[in-house]
Amino acid sequence: MSNTRTKPNSFSDVPAAPVDPMFVLKKEYDQDAYPLKVDLGAGVLRDQQGACYELAVVKEAKRQLEELHLSHDYRPTTGNEAFRKNAARLMFGDQCETIKAGRIASIQTVAGTGACRIGAVFLKKYWSSTSSSTPPSVHIGTPTWGNYHPLFKHAGFETSIETYPYLDTSQDIDLDSVLTALNSAPDRSIFVFQGCCHNPTGRDYSMSQWTQIAEAMQAKGHFAFFDTAYQGLGHSAPEDAWAVRHFTERNIDILVCQSFSKNAGLYSERVGALHVLCATPSIANNVLDQLRSLMRWEVSSAPAYGAELANILMSNPALQARWQTELGTIRQGIASLRKEFHRQMTEYFKTPSPRTGTVDGWDHILKENGLFSWTGLTAAQTRSLIDKHHVYLPGNGRINVSGLNATNITRVAEAFNDVIKSSM
Incomplete structure (x- = not known):
């Protein structure tokens, strides 16, 4: 009898997974040897040399953390308790009565994506629709962050994801479509909102619009799933949390996914938190126990290290003030880049917007918040920018404005002008 064994083929029917366009773009950029290449792709805050920007206040927090000589022992499943409390205060406010009443269950997560994952799984298990036989539907405005749809499908909402237009044809918030979606959705549906600095459009709801949305949410008993990944990069931290705080004051059912990747520059440390608003302290205790599970x-x-750094930023009054001041400087820098890119496109090159065909079609750039701008370029035009000009951005036309700087902004505008006019 032969002792030769065939190779196992248990997974021979496993297909290749769909490619992640952002990681493919990053790999292509890294392999490009052209010295003047420009990365406008991933949502990473860039310095004047195009490198990942490290906040000065985070450098000081790292120095202080080194002096504590912390061990590498296991940490609680719910995370760093001081970090959880301070993260909740940053999101909901120092004087939040709901926090004081013990009605918010908070847990440390593996960054914002981890918070979204745990939040989606929790809702799948414990949030029910008005019908016992029909699962609640999840409603997401489009365009949106590309990870929401697979994330909710992976959590078990495979057949219950609905979409509605987020922007109208003039690049403004399509409030009518949003309100129509809210009013026509089955009671107790789940609506996914970005609290500020919308990805990929940069267009945020005004306070008045948020108020109208909150009224519709409350009337229908909907659940608000807030993803707040850029607090402090659109406006001040309290202003960027206004919608979350308004919904909380109205006692609308919400959970909040919070990230410190962008506003503290801790991308690879995976620092995040998940907060769930509850009716009573005892319910909050039960919810926290389920989140722990x-x-x-x-x-x-x-992970512990990044959360320790973020906690130092939030717990030391002097460092917290420096942190918020530094974020203010960053916001001003991004706003200046927006103005200059707009000037280049409209006054210097007089380039028609790919969306409207007119020069004033670029005015949306000045109305956007945070890192991103939604340019309206087609997939073919973005490919041409990469191949011809070594300017890297995803196929949906979104750019990371902080990837622009004094050295490359005119060259990027010239590349946009060439690609757009060549395709007219």
């Missing part, structure tokens, strides 16, 4: 089953616990 979900974290235990998923990842056991979130």
